[in-house]
Amino acid sequence: MANLTLVQAINLALVQEMEKDDRVLILGEDVGLNGGVFRVTDGLFKRFGGDRIVDTPLAESGIIGTSIGLAMAGLRPVPEIQFEGFLGPAYDQICSHAARMRTRTRGAFTVPLTIRVPVGGGIHAPELHSDSPEAIYAHQPGLKVVMPASPYDAKGLLISAIRDPDPVIFFEPKRIYRAFREEVPEDEYTVPIGKARVVCEGDDLTIVSWGASVVQCMQAIERSSASIELIDMRTIYPFDIDAVEESVSKTGRCVIVHEAPRTCGFGAEIATQIMERCFLQLEAPVQRVAGFDTIMPYYKLENDYLPDADRIELAIQEIGAY
Amino acid sequence: MPITKVLEAQIDHVSILDEHGNFDESLGKGLIPDEDLIKLYGHMVICRLLDEVAFKLQRSGRMGTYPQNMGQEAPSLGAAYALETTDWMVTCYRENCGLFWRGLPMEKILQHWMGDERGNDIPRELHATPIAVPIGTQMLHATGLAWAAKYRGEKRVACTFFGDGATSEGDFHEAMNFAANLDIPVVFFCQNNQWAISVPGKIQCSAPTVAQRGFAYGMDCLRCDGNDIFAVVHCMNKAIASGRDNKRPTFIEAVTYRLGDHTTADDARRYRDAEEVELWKARDPITRIKAFMKSRKIWDDSKQAELEEHADEAVSAAVKRAEGIEAPNKEDFFNWMYAELPEQLVVQRDTMRTSSIGQDPSQIESPQASQQS
Ligand SMILES: Cc1ncc(C[n+]2csc(CCOP(=O)(O)OP(=O)(O)O)c2C)c(N)n1
């Protein structure tokens, strides 16, 4: 066991999968000698060489489009898109091809591809370096969407993603890349895609969240005297509604927290399914503490945009008083 | 004859004032009058100083990530000098010097990198678009802007700036294809600084020149020493004339070098040799003009001292203005979203909440209690 940051845990997962399986290769902008702009692929170029850690031309559609071809040929490409804001040029390849290949060829071709993408705000970055587009990709049938909130989960989920037979978008919350450390086993293990994690148990209220917001939720819970259950979804699609149902059926109250804009955020889908499954157990309307329906502001105002412990705490009090 | 040659290409490289001080009189004479050269030089010196100061601001936590322009002052400046103020400048982030020449207040650039959107509120009369963050996208906008000018029968052109890395993006190729095939007067100005963060130019373009990408689309293309402001102006004059008179686009590759890190978040020592940087320091666009002006006896040490004093004042004043701007109002990130704000956004703005009870506390409080609070 080693005490690792999220970046180190991802790096370890990449190293181990590459050592085990020579079909795995990494491609993207600056992933080689530079080790990626967040240093997630640090040391890999030296270790595995330029055939397996490939600095590509600056073209996201190219990165994903060629990755689709590599995957169709039976390899396991792990492309990196430098920031979530630059998924745009790759959108067509992701949604028009990667997501549809299996079904439209009835399995003749598949795309076992893992797209790694740093995501989210809170690091004082420039424009288009702080967004949260997970719901956009969850809305595209044919993709799996993952977002770990801890080093342990990051390693286990990334290994699952790389071994998964279908395309996975693996969002890495950059705000917690180095925010804290956690014991991460050296040995190989997986965390299943599609399973949530109960971070702490409680009876009065359920908070459902994912990504860096999980940290803000824990801060708010610490301040509260209520008995709160926190669920980290870990996977956005396919999502673990059973875990949510079980918890909300017990507590009767639920606050959903995410950085992405509220309207059509993934919280909307979860809230709907809670309504469908737990209608008679609900004591209060499900609350969403989310980003506003605006463009993510430049960093001077980003803290006014992002859901923080204060806003979560207010929601906890209000839903409790309902 | 079963095989015939259908195409032969030639790409010209223009150099007028080289790094050793050689000056080509036939091309350079009268190109930039002395008094203009002095002004251009002053701009470069101020711009360089701003870069140094901005770097320190970032390191001391007074500014966010900042991309230095160091070493690349001449390309955008030469271009801005050759353009009219009514011509569009469609930039990314290494065109500070040209934008300042155009008249953009320096504090606007600082404000942008200090994380304040109002830095993008560019005076309309400057005909300059805000810094484009997604690489390789803005050339299409330039093509649309120039198209609009042509549509209206105006003689304007649009000049769009981008790096060598940007020439790998699909949008760049679409812009070139549109402009060439629809006769749109765009100047595609590539600042080939030979690096895209850590990725060397040969990964973006394995052909001997980037300029020939323009040729492939059927437009005129020129390559020049980007650190030679005379060469830049020479190429721009040709491109602008072709745009104004014949509505034809031109591709210009200005060969230059990024002397600093990619941004303050980068450490170039990880991926490039110090020797290469030293080589390019010797080709610095600023020292080159200074030596030239001295050799022409239009510059001396006392003028230099005066300029440096002026530069100090100008840059500190800009920093002071940038830091003195009152903090942005959080309502602003709502208020500018639409011409007319949808009701739901009005509620979000006025409550700064997204939860339903948070937006309507009367659901839990007695009306009386909410009146008191
Ligand atoms: C679409 C997109 N992908 C990736 C990035 C991240 N990024 C910012 S600058 C840069 C390199 C740009 O290189 P180049 O076009 O040569 O311009 P230079 O920085 O050298 O001036 C990259 C990859 C981005 N801003 N936009």
Ligand SMILES: [Mg+2]
């Ligand atoms: Mg470059």
